[in-house]
Amino acid sequence: MTISRRHMFACAFAMALLPCAADAQSLQPWRAKVTDFATQNLKHPAWGFSHSQRDYALAKSMAAADHVTLDDDVLFAAAYLHDMGAFKAFAEDKQEHGDVAAAKIDLVLGETDFPKAKLDAVRAAIRTHMYNYDPVGPEARYLHDADALDWLGAVGVARLIALVDNGGAKPTGPDMIKGIENNMTKVPPRIVTPAGKALVAPLLAEEKAFLDALRRETDNLARL
Numbered sequence: 001m002t003i004s005r006r007h008m009f010a011c012a013f014a015m016a017l018l019p020c021a022a023d024a025q026s027l028q029p030w031r032a033k034v035t036d037f038a039t040q041n042l043k044h045p046a047w048g049f050s051h052s053q054r055d056y057a058l059a060k061s062m063a064a065a066d067h068v069t070l071d072d073d074v075l076f077a078a079a080y081l082h083d084m085g086a087f088k089a090f091a092e093d094k095q096e097h098g099d100v101a102a103a104k105i106d107l108v109l110g111e112t113d114f115p116k117a118k119l120d121a122v123r124a125a126i127r128t129h130m131y132n133y134d135p136v137g138p139e140a141r142y143l144h145d146a147d148a149l150d151w152l153g154a155v156g157v158a159r160l161i162a163l164v165d166n167g168g169a170k171p172t173g174p175d176m177i178k179g180i181e182n183n184m185t186k187v188p189p190r191i192v193t194p195a196g197k198a199l200v201a202p203l204l205a206e207e208k209a210f211l212d213a214l215r216r217e218t219d220n221l222a223r224l
């Protein structure tokens with residue numbers, strides 16, 4: 001891979017800003033509707049709108065690094081709607097949130113100018129977005145890896161720490177440190193794309209450095 005990690009994240013960050021920076025009216029109507037929906041309805045520190053922005057941008061950036069062409073309509077819709085099934089307003093009891101989201105994208109994309117022939121590809125990418133699934137097809141594979149890598153590195157730490165209960169109940173800080181370590185073990189072997197695999201080691205190094213310092217400064221988490 002000729003692209004550097006720093007360059008990939010810089011490009012991903014720049015692309016992540018585009019949906020915000022662009023005048024919503026200049027977007028295709030369905031993209032404006034998806035962006036508005038996600039901004040208004042998907043508010044969460046770990047799997048909200050900013051997570052979708054990162055997934056979209058990083059998936060594009062990794063595919064470019066691998067010289068793989070993605071259908072941007074499919075990727076955009078899947079990236080911004082893939083976690084809607086994790087929100088109370090849309091969740092279904094005992095159903096995996098990716099399956100729920102795949103079944104409910106018509107609530108957002110229905111009666112828009114989104115190309116109907118691409119809906120099945122969006123649903124497929126959403127169903128397999130979690131790291132423990134096996135994605136098929138380019139958009140599904142790069143969304144899967146972007147979503148998995150968002151559990152690692154500084155962002156992975158920030159997302160899990162954001163889930164600590166601020167009233168002192170569970171999950172506690174040490175609980176989420178275990179969660180971070182769990183992700184560091186379970187996520188890397190599930191990455192499927194060449195560009196994604198190249199990002200794993202540096203992201204793990206970031207986390208290890210943070211966790212080593214945290215343990216040093218908290219009597220091995222006893223004072224966290």
Ligand SMILES: [Fe+2]
Nearest residue numbers: 047082083147
């Ligand atoms: Fe996600």
